[in-house]
Amino acid sequence: MQTILIVDDDSSVLLSLGLVLKQAGYTTRTAKSPVEALNWLKKEKIDLVLQDMNFSRQTTGNEGLALLHEIKDLFPHIPVILITSWGTISLAVSGMQAGAADFITKPWTNEQIIHSVKTALGLAALGTSTAVLTRDELDKQYDFTGVVGKDPKLLQLLQILGRVSATDASVLITGESGTGKEVIADAIHKNSVRKNRPLVKVNLGSIPSTLFESELFGHVKGAFTDARNDRKGRFEEAHTGTIFLDEIGDLDFSCQVKLLRVLQERTFEVVGSNKSRHVDVRVVSATNKNLLEMISREEFREDLYYRLNLITVHLPALRERREDIPLLAQHFLQQAAKTYRREKLTISEQALRWLQAKNFPGNIRELKHTIERAVIMASGQSLQVEDFSLATAMQPTTVAPKDTLPEVGSMSLEDMEKAMILKTITHHGGNITKIAESLGMSRFALYRRLEKYGIRV
Numbered sequence: 001m002q003t004i005l006i007v008d009d010d011s012s013v014l015l016s017l018g019l020v021l022k023q024a025g026y027t028t029r030t031a032k033s034p035v036e037a038l039n040w041l042k043k044e045k046i047d048l049v050l051q052d053m054n055f056s057r058q059t060t061g062n063e064g065l066a067l068l069h070e071i072k073d074l075f076p077h078i079p080v081i082l083i084t085s086w087g088t089i090s091l092a093v094s095g096m097q098a099g100a101a102d103f104i105t106k107p108w109t110n111e112q113i114i115h116s117v118k119t120a121l122g123l124a125a126l127g128t129s130t131a132v133l134t135r136d137e138l139d140k141q142y143d144f145t146g147v148v149g150k151d152p153k154l155l156q157l158l159q160i161l162g163r164v165s166a167t168d169a170s171v172l173i174t175g176e177s178g179t180g181k182e183v184i185a186d187a188i189h190k191n192s193v194r195k196n197r198p199l200v201k202v203n204l205g206s207i208p209s210t211l212f213e214s215e216l217f218g219h220v221k222g223a224f225t226d227a228r229n230d231r232k233g234r235f236e237e238a239h240t241g242t243i244f245l246d247e248i249g250d251l252d253f254s255c256q257v258k259l260l261r262v263l264q265e266r267t268f269e270v271v272g273s274n275k276s277r278h279v280d281v282r283v284v285s286a287t288n289k290n291l292l293e294m295i296s297r298e299e300f301r302e303d304l305y306y307r308l309n310l311i312t313v314h315l316p317a318l319r320e321r322r323e324d325i326p327l328l329a330q331h332f333l334q335q336a337a338k339t340y341r342r343e344k345l346t347i348s349e350q351a352l353r354w355l356q357a358k359n360f361p362g363n364i365r366e367l368k369h370t371i372e373r374a375v376i377m378a379s380g381q382s383l384q385v386e387d388f389s390l391a392t393a394m395q396p397t398t399v400a401p402k403d404t405l406p407e408v409g410s411m412s413l414e415d416m417e418k419a420m421i422l423k424t425i426t427h428h429g430g431n432i433t434k435i436a437e438s439l440g441m442s443r444f445a446l447y448r449r450l451e452k453y454g455i456r457v
């Protein structure tokens with residue numbers, strides 16, 4: 001049985017937390033001061049510490065922080081979960097920086113405590129094994145179908161993911177556009193105990209802040225002028241499963257606090273109703289932005305950052321894993337050949353080497369589009385360097401001069417708009433930020449048009 005040490009100066013808190021944890025099958029020890037806590041840690045095998053940060057009457061939290069530092073120095077492998085007041089969230093942030101496993105804000109619920117304890121113990125049990133597994137070994141243990149590659153950086157990442165997926169820990173996936181963040185989010189869900197439950201994907205970059213709550217938490221009929229029916233929010237749809245929050249770095253500052261609340265308390269209110277609903281979700285998020293830089297510019301909340309990234313995985317850019325280009329190219333060739341009914345099509349060795357040396361600022365997505373274009377345009381049975389250079393040369397790089405506009409009456413303004421959007425997507429290899437910039441519109445406006453024309457990027 002695992003033993004949890006609870007540290008708080010309030011006897012009633014010690015009692016209630018002790019009861020909750022005992023009911024959940026843990027042995028508990030209690031300490032009312034840092035000295036008592038350290039004594040327990042020295043004389044018994046403690047698996048986890050649950051520590052109230054505001055346990056001293058001064059409530060500055062300094063004493064709590066000092067105890068945390070001491071525990072991390074003496075027993076670095078024991079996970080520590082902090083309990084803080086909502087008003088002293090900055091304490092929780094300092095605690096996370098000092099190595100705490102997680103933080104819970106008051107008033108806590110029993111589910112929150114158990115969820116956090118289970119996750120932290122699960123992560124601690126994974127240990128720090130360093131033996132690097134081969135792709136075959138990984139495939140025997142986990143389901144990574146759809147994730148092509150065997151570059152050592154990718155294998156290391158998959159190894160961590162395989163182990164972390166089984167826990168309920170929140171995972172933040174970072175990496176440039178087109179490096180496969182969504183593919184990795186799928187893999188996390190597929191390898192988790194929630195795999196038969198829903199995986200709900202939310203692109204936060206495409207939701208205007210005015211619709212944020214209604215989209216994520218749902219609304220009841222009549223909540224606002226356009227609310228003609230009740231509508232389920234994305235969190236409710238994801239209940240018992242996983243929610244994938246894509247483009248988290250694009251979330252408006254005012255919406256960040258609303259998201260923090262639901263992630264913290266695991267409850268939300270449907271717009272127009274005042275009843276709280278409990279939600280059980282695993283959170284995976286992704287961004288191509290540097291959140292730490294955004295935090296220093298005060299554009300992203302640090303407490304939200306720590307809530308999202310119990311584990312961070314960074315996906316390498318394609319230029320950092322060129323060895324995988326031939327494998328990926330073969331994979332996309334098979335896919336495109338099937339789609340365009342050119343099953344017999346192969347790719348030459350020189351063409352593979354040419355692709356391997358080429359730069360793909362749009363990463364794997366751009367490589368995929370490049371192969372697709374070559375498959376459409378190639379006339380022979382084997383794709384050659386010329387097929388790729390031709391496909392690349394056909395990519396628009398300059399603005400068309402005025403007199404090359406199509407004949408009057410041959411195209412509507414909407415056709416032109418759609419064509420220009422497609423041209424820009426090809427040019428930027430699917431990088432939404434750059435496409436929006438080049439077209440002189442906001443990302444939101446771009447997403448609306450993509451939806452309107454049924455274009456998938």
Ligand SMILES: Nc1ncnc2c1ncn2[C@@H]1O[C@H](COP(=O)(O)OP(=O)(O)OP(=O)(O)O)[C@@H](O)[C@H]1O
Nearest residue numbers: 146147148176177178179180181182183288364365
């Ligand atoms: N390892 C991989 N194996 C096979 N296909 C991949 C891999 N990584 C990415 N892809 C493909 O590349 C394309 C882009 O991947 P994905 O959408 O996951 O990237 P992303 O990092 O989420 O991009 P963005 O930041 O622009 O949202 C998709 O078509 C995906 O299927």
